[in-house]
Amino acid sequence: MGKAKFKPVDDVKPEEVEKVEEVEEQRDAGEVAEEEEEEEKDKSFEELGLDPRLIRALSKKGIEKPTPIQQTAIPYILEGKDVVARAKTGSGKTLAYLLPLLQKLFSDSGRKKKPAPCAFVLVPSRELCQQVYSEVSWLIELCRVQLKAVQLTSSMPVSDMRNALAGLPEILVTTPACIPKCFADGVLDPAAISESLEILVLDEADLLLSYGYEDNLRSVTSIVPRRCQCLLMSATTSSDVEKLKKLILHNPVVLTLQEGSDKEEPVPSNVQQFWISCSAQDKLLHILALLKLEVVQKKVLIFINTIDMGFKLKLFLEKFGIKTAILNGELPQNSRLHILEQFNAGLFDYLIATDDNNQTKEKEEVKGDDNKESKKNKRRFKPKLDAEFGVVRGIDFKKVHTVINYDMPQSVTGYIHRIGRTGRAYSSGSSVSLVSPGEMEGFEEIKSFLAGEEDKDSDIITPFPLLTENAVESLRYRAEDVAKSVTKISIRESRAQDLRNEIINSEKLKSHFEANPRDLDLLKHDKLLSKTAPSPHLRDIPEYLVDAKTQEASKMVKLARAAMGNNRRSGGGGNSKKKRSRKGGDPLKTFNANGSKRGRGGGGVGQKKDGKGSSDGLANKKHKTV
């Protein structure tokens, strides 16, 4: 996790500031060895004052040591302070608030039940609702305490909502839109909430307002009692977070990540960021080269900006024998959750996901298309997107090694949230962005944001070193030929077919899977869309087509994967140094096509600044310290 340090900005205790400054001075004077400093800084869950039941539960899940945000936030939350915590994606913010929240409720358990839940966790999407609900549920179960958590989403029938709330749960996980709906349906009573509410958490706060929840949040805040402790968790800062802070919190402690220096880095340092410059038409060719020549580590999450593009990519890759699954906002919720579960369980390696904020663009594209056949299809098939859908936002994808931006995201925040799907907690990862000339301006904006004011020229996103131009060109003929066969009509038809299948599956199988949860494994989501199997000459790329350097890169990636498989330990916890040193096995960090050692901060002599793959650049690839 790097040398993260949290510095409370407001409402700081003087002695703590001193402690921070003391370490800083010693570091400047070179008096503190890095290892020692780490020992001194790190606190255990016991030292944070966490209940032994919670510590045992965490240990059963392989979580032994708090992350920096947990170390800093937990004591403040236990003290009853309002907290604004900003920490990178994947830094463990969920447990940072859930652990103290549960501990506070432990002391109340056994007392008379309140008329409404006393803890609300508000998240921007249904997927996150499910994720936070699962997290809190396993904690409650393993702690064996008499607490009940429920999740509510706007799509639930009123009767289900009533049933869920009938057991007088202490914890409610929901989206801001759902609460006014509950008021309107008479499922929740505002007066009862004012009487009961003790803790309100706004998770992924930077996204709540961008999701259009402002009015919903206002109607919630109007009934939040003054005594209620409010927590605001976020991965980035924005005017939205400030707005929410003012709207809901009282004199909060503001915790902001500082890593190594005063510079704030929103992307975890254990994620290596790369880019490839190519024309929009050549993106299919480049992604084919990345996946087919196996120069990126699996599992891979590929982001595209429209659902149609997702299907185009799926159909294209399928012809080369590369199976992918698709996740988007028009799929039924059951299917989406199931796809996420299967991907996390490792049932398939490639997932193509749409961003949630591209619905408008998608609609515009549908409007602008005057093809007769498409019009016919459109009549039959009206995409209905779920407003509470959120793939990128806060979802804890497990063991994603590579994030590929096939299309560049529309904003810096979008980029940060996408990239944050890898390098979660103590694992490492990498990202590859395919940047066309039309996307260059946005890309430059992202780069300069990540580099920060003082460090404008530093290359945080470096050219991808493991793909030579020759290797890419060797696939051009096949790629262009296959790309032509993926027509607009075939895309529309596949999309409609996939949706129909998922709806049927979702409805038909819902009750079956409730009764037979094990059968879920049988339903694979990365199945083929086209009726014909990929032809052998496309499925297996002959060796003579791939140059020696790319072959070596591919071999290294495979070796690293094998090594990681062998070293895999049980559980996700612990930040032992051994575990961190696994990053050294990632060829994107250590690969050297010429066999010589790479110097630190070499900054790519022979490596084209424009991101175009160059074999010469391999030996001089800038080494990012992790």
Ligand SMILES: Nc1ncnc2c1ncn2[C@@H]1O[C@H](COP(=O)(O)OP(=O)(O)OP(=O)(O)O)[C@@H](O)[C@H]1O
């Ligand atoms: N102390 C810990 N040790 C090891 N793993 C942890 C620890 N705390 C949390 N994790 C794991 O780290 C992963 C990321 O955690 P979490 O989803 O809370 O991150 P986050 O900061 O909320 O990220 P995002 O901003 O992207 O939502 C999860 O799989 C979680 O189980």
